[in-house]
Amino acid sequence: MKTYPGGCHCGALRFEVEFTPDQAVSCNCSICSKTAALRVFVPAEQFKLLSGDSTLTSYQFNKKAIEHYFCSNCGVTPFSKGALPGTGQMMTAVNLRTLDEFDLSQVQIIEYDGKSL
DSSP, X not given: OEEEEEEOSSSSOEEEEEEXXXXXXXXXXXXXXXXXXXXXXXXXXXXXXXXXXXXXXXXXXXXXOEEEEEETTTOOOOEEXXXXXXXXXXEEEEEGGGBTTOOGGGSEEEEEOGGGO
């Protein structure tokens, strides 16, 4: 595993996430398709918010199982948090597009049909 830094556009939010780049999820649900997110899911302890807690705003919809966080300054959506269905394990879904200088060609993109949920 490797630690990757990331953040929002204005720089108010900074974080680190630890993972092995192999797969990312492209979901077609209403929020993922509108934000063009490519997400990697990691256990909550592998994600560390370094700064910007005061600029975080969250949004929930539908079953309200996932909190989608965004920067209240620039609007970028770097991550979401929620429990893994069936296990209750807290996960963080990091938008790979918000990582600093991350090469998306490192990961296989897995299409997920979230629209059907």
